[in-house]
Amino acid sequence: MLIFNQVKKALRITHNKLDDDIRLNINAALSDLASAGVDIDNHETDEAVIVAVILYCRWMYNQLEIGEQWRQNYEEKKKLLSLDIHKED
Numbered sequence: 001m002l003i004f005n006q007v008k009k010a011l012r013i014t015h016n017k018l019d020d021d022i023r024l025n026i027n028a029a030l031s032d033l034a035s036a037g038v039d040i041d042n043h044e045t046d047e048a049v050i051v052a053v054i055l056y057c058r059w060m061y062n063q064l065e066i067g068e069q070w071r072q073n074y075e076e077k078k079k080l081l082s083l084d085i086h087k088e089d
Contacts, residue, residue: 007057
């Protein structure tokens with residue numbers, strides 16, 4: 001799972017103890033993005049979606065103790081992705 005490895009690396013987690021939790025958070029982020037109308041079909045290769053998922057997970061783990069900033073960054077990225085003018089109708 002490419003996105004899993006990218007998220008784990010972005011979180012700077014090197015052990016396997018949180019792998020299941022990380023996967024749950026990735027799925028929660030993808031579900032939240034999809035509910036906002038974001039196309040997640042290519043989530044393994046779509047860099048914008050991967051960045052959004054990383055932001056979501058940083059928020060969930062309060063990385064660097066700036067969780068609120070990560071939440072705001074995630075919400076803004078989600079908003080931009082949901083308004084993507086390149087979507088096919």
